[in-house]
Amino acid sequence: MRSLVVDDDQICRTVLQHVLTPFGPVTYAVDGLGALAEVARSLAQDQPYDLITLDIMMPELDGQQTLKAIRRLEDLFGGDRRSSVAMTSALDDKKNVMTAFREQAELYFVKPLRLEQVLADLRKAKLIPA
DSSP: OOEEEEOSOHHHHHHHHHHHGGGSOEEEESSHHHHHHHHHHHHHTTOOOSEEEEESSOSSSOHHHHHHHHHHHHHHHTOSOOOEEEEEESOOOHHHHHHHHHTTOOEEEESSOOHHHHHHHHHHTTSSOO
């Protein structure tokens, strides 16, 4: 599984990298603009990410805006495979959760991250082996 971790907080990036590395290579970006550049590069090389984790609260381009732009990039490149997206946020209010799923996120991880729950959700989504 190829993963892209997008978070402006170094601790969160490190935790997610630690969790995801046993399942495949992990790349990271510190903001939405960096994420879009990385997603465009991967799509141009016909190597889309299997999983993208997006923090909602980031400077410049927040996670919700970044998710919309990622889905547009995927449509533009015309590939038949879309990345699974997991939003990460300390915000667990109904509005943010519903917006994430409406914009086609598959998972939503509430911070502080509970590693067992992250792994369980990734297994349930069939992104990692059971």
